[in-house]
Amino acid sequence: MGGRAILLLVVGFSVIFLVWGQNFGIISTNSVTNYTAYYSNNVAHNIAVSGANLAVNQIFLSPTWNSGYSNVSMSGGTINATVVLTNPVTNALNVTVTGTYNGVTSTVIVNLQLSYFSKFTYCSNNEEGVYWATGDTVNGPFHTQDYLNVNGHPVFNPGSNYVGTYKGINDANGSSSPIINGALRIGDNLTIPSTGIATLEANATSGGYTFTGHDTVYLTLAGDSVRYKYAYKSSWTTKLTSAFAPNGTIVADNAILRLQGTLTGQLTVGASGSSNGTVYLDNDVVYTTDPRTNSSSTDLLGIVAQNNVYVTNSTNTQNIHIDAAIYAQSGGFGAQDYDSRSPSGAGYIYLLGGITQNGRLAVGTLNSNGTIKTGFSKSYTYDNRLLVDVPPNFPNTGSYEVISWFE
Numbered sequence: 001m002g003g004r005a006i007l008l009l010v011v012g013f014s015v016i017f018l019v020w021g022q023n024f025g026i027i028s029t030n031s032v033t034n035y036t037a038y039y040s041n042n043v044a045h046n047i048a049v050s051g052a053n054l055a056v057n058q059i060f061l062s063p064t065w066n067s068g069y070s071n072v073s074m075s076g077g078t079i080n081a082t083v084v085l086t087n088p089v090t091n092a093l094n095v096t097v098t099g100t101y102n103g104v105t106s107t108v109i110v111n112l113q114l115s116y117f118s119k120f121t122y123c124s125n126n127e128e129g130v131y132w133a134t135g136d137t138v139n140g141p142f143h144t145q146d147y148l149n150v151n152g153h154p155v156f157n158p159g160s161n162y163v164g165t166y167k168g169i170n171d172a173n174g175s176s177s178p179i180i181n182g183a184l185r186i187g188d189n190l191t192i193p194s195t196g197i198a199t200l201e202a203n204a205t206s207g208g209y210t211f212t213g214h215d216t217v218y219l220t221l222a223g224d225s226v227r228y229k230y231a232y233k234s235s236w237t238t239k240l241t242s243a244f245a246p247n248g249t250i251v252a253d254n255a256i257l258r259l260q261g262t263l264t265g266q267l268t269v270g271a272s273g274s275s276n277g278t279v280y281l282d283n284d285v286v287y288t289t290d291p292r293t294n295s296s297s298t299d300l301l302g303i304v305a306q307n308n309v310y311v312t313n314s315t316n317t318q319n320i321h322i323d324a325a326i327y328a329q330s331g332g333f334g335a336q337d338y339d340s341r342s343p344s345g346a347g348y349i350y351l352l353g354g355i356t357q358n359g360r361l362a363v364g365t366l367n368s369n370g371t372i373k374t375g376f377s378k379s380y381t382y383d384n385r386l387l388v389d390v391p392p393n394f395p396n397t398g399s400y401e402v403i404s405w406f407e
Contacts, residue, residue, distance in 0.1 A: 037104075043075060044106040047099030049407065051079035052108040055095050059083070059112060059400050069097075077101030090114065090390050093400070109406040115397040116390045117192070117356040118302065118325035121382040124332070125192050126359040131172055134370040140354065140382020143190055150178045152370025158182035159382065164190070176370065192358055196329050196395030197277070197306040200270045201251050203393040208249030215276065217252040219269060221261030221301075223288060226250070241265060248392030256280065258312075259303065263323075264288040268302030268391045277306030278331075282314065284321045291385060292352070301353075302327070302391030308361065311335040311349060311376070319347035320376075325386060327356045327395050334361025338375035351380045356395070 051069060058065045069081040081097040092113040099106050117123060121140030127149050132138075134152030141161035148165040151172035156163045162183040169178065169186075204210045211217045211228070220227040220236070226244060227236040244250075248266050254273030260283035271279050287299035301324040303309060308331035311320055326333055333355045335346070339362070349363060364375025388403060 040102040040104040041106065044077060044099045044101040044104040045407070047074050047077045047079060047101055048097050048106040048108045049099070050074060051081055051097040051099055052095065052110050052405075054079075055081045055083065055097055056110055056112065056400075056402065059093065059095070063114070063398065063400055066093075074099075075101070086111075087113070089392065090116075090388075091396075092403070110402060111404045112400045112402055113388070115399050115401040116386075116394050117196075117327055117397065118354060118386045118390055118394045120356060121354045121380050123190070123192065123354070123356040124358070124360050128332070128359045128361070130360045130362050131366065131370075132178065133366050133372070135372060136378045138378075138380045140380070140384075143188065144360075145189070145191060148178065150176045151366055152176050153179055155179045156181065159384075164188045166190075172370070173368075190397070192329070192356060193395070193398065194329060196327055197270060197272050197304060199395065200249060200268065200304050200393055201253065201272055203247060204245070204249045204251035204270075207247035208245040208251070208393075211250075211252045211255060214252070214255050216256045216258065217271075218258045219250070219252075219261075221259075221263040221267070221285065223262060223264040227261075241267060257305075258282050260285055262286050262288055263299050263301050266298065266300040266392055268304060268394055270302075270304035270306075272306045274306065274330075279303055279305045279309045280312045280336075281310065281320065281322060282312045286321050286323045287352075290323075290352075291383060292381075297385075299323075300385070300389060300391050301325070302394040304395065305329065305331065307331040309333045310361075311363065313337040313341065318345060319350065321350045321352075323352045323383075325353045325356075325383075325391055325394060326351075328358060329395075330358050332357035332359045332361035333363075335363040335376055338362045338364050341375050343372045343374065343377065346374075346376045349376045349378050349380075351378070353383050354386065355380070 066083040068083050069079045072079040078100045084094045086092045086094045090113045095110040097108045122142045125145045127146040131149040131151040132154035136154040139157040143164035145166045147167045147170035149170045162185050163180050164185045214230045218229045226241050227238045251270045256276050257271035257279045271277050289297035291297040303324045304327045306329050309328050313336035365373045367373045
């Protein structure tokens with residue numbers, strides 16, 4: 001090989017190594033840059049998540065906290081957070097948190113709202129020795145502060161939620177067991193407060209309507225209107241609900257409320273008074289648009305009593321249908337003459353919504369084998385809208401819960 005050929009070979013290899021060296025340098029530089037960017041993004045994200053957890057915890061500890069954070073130092077970066085009320089009806093909050101590190105910003109958005117008792121299909125402080133029996137079905141979230149008393153094989157379908165009992169399961173005869181198609185949680189502590197009716201009264205006074213000076217109020221829901229009277233044989237007065245009670249809250253003060261009808265819209269009705277304060281359901285109370293067949297339904301009802309909510313004993317209440325979230329602050333939900341009505345005459349209580357009560361009342365009695373002896377069987381179905389939608393000014397737990405978390 002001649003000298004010129006050797007020189008060309010050396011030059012060729014030199015060029016190859018120069019190009020390779022340059023590319024290796026670029027790759028090395030890009031690797032460092034990419035690692036630095038990845039590290040900065042990761043740290044910024046972690047700072048944002050930590051800030052979101054701090055902000056949400058502040059709200060859990062103090063529900064009125066809304067000051068947020070401004071350039072708070074963390075892990076070599078900063079946290080900024082804002083708390084905004086997005087829905088005054090449900091007290092929904094939007095918490096937006098940004099974490100910044102080395103010029104990189106990451107954002108976490110958390111939506112919360114007050115936890116309302118309307119979210120439960122069933123919730124009680126005390127079961128009062130009443131048993132869930134064969135033939136009973138509960139669909140949706142369930143909680144009792146007492147034992148879950150079972151006789152036979154009642155069915156619980158909590159869906160994506162849970163069946164909760166603070167004390168555990170109490171078997172009536174040693175061979176009973178509930179059929180729970182979902183999670184069972186034992187030991188959760190959730191008591192029902194004694195402030196629900198007072199809050200409802202305040203809202204009825206400030207933007208709804210309060211019936212005063214009457215021992216009994218008859219109230220019929222008539223689509224987008226309400227009809228009322230103060231004696232059985234009196235004439236009805238009809239009012240457009242939106243004008244009669246603009247904030248959707250109606251209370252019969254120190255009175256008995258007798259309720260029935262079909263609702264269009266959203267409304268919470270209640271009865272206060274330590275001696276009265278009871279709601280009687282004289283007939284079906286249902287929605288104009290059934291959300292089970294029409295998902296666009298916005299009809300929503302809350303029924304709140306300082307004492308009890310009763311299904312009236314009348315020929316009109318066989319297989320009574322109730323579309324509502326019910327709250328009995330000091331008493332419970334039950335049926336008149338539950339121990340003397342024949343099962344065929346009473347039929348079923350078909351509830352779409354939920355029951356929250358201090359102490360459980362009976363709607364029927366049982367034979368030794370767990371079948372219905374007198375009164376009603378129960379079919380309680382959860383209204384899934386109640387996970388996020390709330391009847392106007394319905395009682396809440398006083399604590400917030402996370403509805404969604406976006407990173």
